[in-house]
Amino acid sequence: xxxxxxxxxxxxxxxxxxxxxxxxxxxxxxxxxxxxxxxxxxxxxxxxxxxxxxxxxxxxxxxxxxxxxxxxxxxxxxxxxxxxxxxxxxxxxxxxxxxxxxxxxxxxxxxxxxxxxxxxxxxxxxxxxxxxxxxxxxxxxxxxxxxxxxxxxxxxxxxxxxxxxxxxxxxxxxxxxxxxxxxxxxxxxxxxxxxxxxxxxxxxxxxxxxxxxxxxxxxxxxxxxxxxxxxxxxxxxxxxxxxxxxxxxxxxxxxxxxxxxxxxxxxxxxxxxxxxxxxxxxxxxxxxxxxxxxxxxxxxxxxxxxxxxxxxxxxxxxxxxxxxxxxxxxxxxxxxxxxxxxxxxxxxxxxxxxxxxxxxxxxxxxxxxxxxxxxxxxxxxxxxxxxx
Amino acid sequence: xxxxxxxxxxxxxxxxxxxxxxxxxxxxxxxxxxxxxxxxxxxxxxxxxxxxxxxxxxxxxxxxxxxxxxxxxxxxxxxxxxxxxxxxxxxxxxxxxxxxxxxxxxxxxxxxxxxxxxxxxxxxxxxxxxxxxxxxxxxxxxxxxxxxxxxxxxxxxxxxxxxxxxxxxxxxxxxxxxxxxxxxxxxxxxxxxxxxxxxxxxxxxxxxxxxxxxxxxxxxxxxxxxxxxxxxxxxxxxxxxxxxxxxxxxxxxxxxxxxxxxxxxxxxxxxxxxxxxxxxxxxxxx
Numbered sequence: 001x002x003x004x005x006x007x008x009x010x011x012x013x014x015x016x017x018x019x020x021x022x023x024x025x026x027x028x029x030x031x032x033x034x035x036x037x038x039x040x041x042x043x044x045x046x047x048x049x050x051x052x053x054x055x056x057x058x059x060x061x062x063x064x065x066x067x068x069x070x071x072x073x074x075x076x077x078x079x080x081x082x083x084x085x086x087x088x089x090x091x092x093x094x095x096x097x098x099x100x101x102x103x104x105x106x107x108x109x110x111x112x113x114x115x116x117x118x119x120x121x122x123x124x125x126x127x128x129x130x131x132x133x134x135x136x137x138x139x140x141x142x143x144x145x146x147x148x149x150x151x152x153x154x155x156x157x158x159x160x161x162x163x164x165x166x167x168x169x170x171x172x173x174x175x176x177x178x179x180x181x182x183x184x185x186x187x188x189x190x191x192x193x194x195x196x197x198x199x200x201x202x203x204x205x206x207x208x209x210x211x212x213x214x215x216x217x218x219x220x221x222x223x224x225x226x227x228x229x230x231x232x233x234x235x236x237x238x239x240x241x242x243x244x245x246x247x248x249x250x251x252x253x254x255x256x257x258x259x260x261x262x263x264x265x266x267x268x269x270x271x272x273x274x275x276x277x278x279x280x281x282x283x284x285x286x287x288x289x290x291x292x293x294x295x296x297x298x299x300x301x302x303x304x305x306x307x308x309x310x311x312x313x314x315x316x317x318x319x320x321x322x323x324x325x326x327x328x329x330x331x332x333x334x335x336x337x338x339x340x341x342x343x344x345x346x347x348x349x350x351x352x353x354x355x356x357x358x359x360x361x362x363x364x365x366x367x368x369x370x371x372x373x374x375x376x377x378x379x380x381x382x383x384x385x386x387x388x
Numbered sequence: 389x390x391x392x393x394x395x396x397x398x399x400x401x402x403x404x405x406x407x408x409x410x411x412x413x414x415x416x417x418x419x420x421x422x423x424x425x426x427x428x429x430x431x432x433x434x435x436x437x438x439x440x441x442x443x444x445x446x447x448x449x450x451x452x453x454x455x456x457x458x459x460x461x462x463x464x465x466x467x468x469x470x471x472x473x474x475x476x477x478x479x480x481x482x483x484x485x486x487x488x489x490x491x492x493x494x495x496x497x498x499x500x501x502x503x504x505x506x507x508x509x510x511x512x513x514x515x516x517x518x519x520x521x522x523x524x525x526x527x528x529x530x531x532x533x534x535x536x537x538x539x540x541x542x543x544x545x546x547x548x549x550x551x552x553x554x555x556x557x558x559x560x561x562x563x564x565x566x567x568x569x570x571x572x573x574x575x576x577x578x579x580x581x582x583x584x585x586x587x588x589x590x591x592x593x594x595x596x597x598x599x600x601x602x603x604x605x606x607x608x609x610x611x612x613x614x615x616x617x618x619x620x621x622x623x624x625x626x627x628x629x630x631x632x633x634x635x636x637x638x639x640x641x642x643x644x645x646x647x648x649x650x651x652x653x654x655x656x657x658x659x660x661x662x663x664x665x666x667x668x669x670x671x672x673x674x
Contacts, residue, residue: 039605041504170649199644199651203599203610204402207644210394210524228601228609231506235598239527241518262508262601266516 027066028319031089033082033110034100034124036073039227042258043102044073046304047124051099053291054312063320070095074102079109086110090117096324097121099311102304104128104172111135120329122314124307128172129386132353137330139352141310142303143275145173145223146386148252149180151358151379152221152273156250157188161218164190164250167208167233168223170197177223177252180386193217202229205236212247213240219248230254231262238266255363257302260371267363267371275356276306276342277373279366285341301341310340310354314347346381353384393523395642401530402599403637404537407630409596409610410617411540412589414629418618419548419561420581422476425487427589427614428607429494434460434590435602436498439507449512457590464586468579476578491607499604507602509594529598536595537630540588544626557581561624616655620662622672632662632670 032051036044051069060066070093072085082101089095090113098114098121101107107126111134114121123131123140132138156164166181168174174197182192193215196208212220220242224230237249251272260267278289278301288309289301317336318329335349345356359375366372413427434456441452467490475486498507515532518525548554559567560574568574593602600610617636621628636655643654662670 039504039603039609041499045504170651197649199648201652202644203613204398204405204641204644206398206402206527206530207394207641208648210398211645214390228506228603231508231601232599235516239516239518239529241525258505262506264508264510 026324027068028062028097028324029068029070029093029095030097030099030315031086031093031095032069032071032100032124033074033085033089033098033106034071034102035075036071038075040076040102043125043304044071044100046258046299046302047100047308049292049296049299050301050305050308051312053288053295054309054316056295057287057291058316062316063323065319065323067316067319069099071100074100074106077103077105079105082106083109083113086113090119095119096326097315097318097329099308099315100124101126104131107131107138108134111138114138118327120318120326122311124311125304128176129353129384132351132384133387136352139314139330139333139347141314141354142307143356144353144384144386145176145252146180147356147382147384148273148275148358149177149221149223150184150385151360151382152250152252153181153184153190154188154379155273155360155377156219156221156248157185157190159248161248161250162190163193163217164219164221165193165212165215165217166195166221167198167212168196168221169200169202169225169229171200171225173225174198174223176386177221181221198224200225200229203232205233206240209236209240209242213242213245216245217247219250221250222254223252224254226253226256226259230256231259234263234267234270243269253303255361255373257300257373260363260373263363263371265365265371268365270363271360272362272373273358273360273379274303274373275358276301276303277359277361277375278302278305279372279374280342280359281375282339282341282343284339288341306340306342310342310345313338313340343378344381348383351384351387353387355381355383358382390523391645395638395645397521397524397526398645399638399641400634401526401534401637402641403634404530404534405596405599406613406617406637407537407633408533408540408592409589409600410592410614410629410633411544411626412585412587412592413614413618414621414626415544415588416582416585418621418624418626418629419557420476420578420585421561421623422472423480423483423487424585425484425611426490426494426607427585428593428609428611429491430460430464430586430589431593431596432494432498432602432604432606433463434587435509435593435597435606436502436507437590438509438594438597439602440502442510443508449510453591453594456594457587460590461583461587464583465579467586468582472582473575473578495604495607502604504604507604509597509602511598515598527598529595533595533598536591540591541626541630548626553577553580616659618669620659620669622666622669624673625669625671628669628671 034044102125114137125142129144257278321332337346343357358379360377361373361375364374416424437456515529621632640655
């Protein structure tokens, strides 16, 4: 173990020397680690497409440096594999920056490595609050569950919702969402009647719907991993007459653009709090989504796309300012403010996590008959409340 | 009382979905004795075809489902002629490796053609409505699944126990050479049975999709579920799979009602207990 650390430190030192000896106008390489195969391949696809749209719009150079993106496939949650990919990128490909990272354990696994090699790393997704505290080289352009769950609780209270049953998948992010919502909702005087931790492998949600219904709360707050579980849960909510029983659905990312069409018309009216909707009304978002559609017909923008698009923007800012002299790169973007397709955002100077608007949305049909997340209320400039 | 009736009703409907998605495997692995890990692959192909037909054509749900099941069966006959003929003669481990390889090919093909997101099957509007049973409501598609499951169980019982084809199949499985020398066209019997298994897989995949949504990784995601139902039920016994699915469905549902924090542990404890006491499964022959 000790040997490995020494070796890594040595490697880190060498790569730093090589980097500072390099010329100012050489190509700056960015390694992007994400799943490109397996059940989570959609993440890698969304990342890559968004980065390519950013490059198409802003050119291949940042402040005179040519930027080259190198993509590596991490598969699913796989900390040891991710760490060796990062090592390979730093030592073999001699990248100066890293990006991507979908799962929390994967992001955590590179923390010590990027500290030693001094590699600024922009997290496009991995959303557990504490990750950014593990290394000063982490910058995050996604969101955290605290960031969206607390505004959801506050909005629910304003609507006159007094009692809630929380129903979350029993794993890290689910627990984060539960604690965040409970803390905020109880502080306002609301009552959480029950908190159900649903097993990760659940396929039939009917029993939970019955349990929720029996307690007749004003609303149910849910969080589940994207994909089949979310799909089955929302279907179950609709089919068990929850809406008719007067139980409002409160969620966060359940109506993600890539699963929204699959949910069909039954999804109309579902309320969620989130940081990005592909239907966000702004010129920049319009430019982003139409370019995405032009370059990759049939693709829809979602949270992964905007995380990667803003991630590319931050990488460009750092590269334009310092090139491959990366040790100072993170300091350049502390407190940096810009406009994202999701709205006005900034990087918190201390936590290096994105401060952003959180939107309350409901699922509706646009003029072409497509399902969208329609934003109707904005909570401005929310930091990662889980880090306060 | 409300909890008990809830457990029974939800357990029965969940169990029926488990039966529907595994009955095809009960035919190929249970009756034909080929360890067909590609079972979920056939369910995926049926589901993906039904998805494509219901979203890209105006054929309507029922016609699309029939077409998807038939297409899967025709594909299965081709697969049987090219690959499975040889796979029957493999040892068990070779069968596992060969069929898991086929599964990966199927996953990659669907992933390549339709992507890795959920492939929803547009069902008629009334499937998503719910029926009021007085003390609680039940979604219509659950009732459809319960009826379809009963019909399939009954139909298979008649087909395998009462018809000439059933006798020929059982004879061919028990002693292929003897059956063959008695004039039974065993190659044809095998091909038809395999197509039947694949067709049932496709039908189960489509009907079960309300709970176990179809996506490219479907075969791997739910493989354990199918195998447990068939193993607990006993190889070669359709009735065994039926009772195993209902029993496991009720146990899993009860656990979710009463102690959700323990996850699916009771499902697997039940499996371990049954297999410890009866290694051949509930109704399996030794």
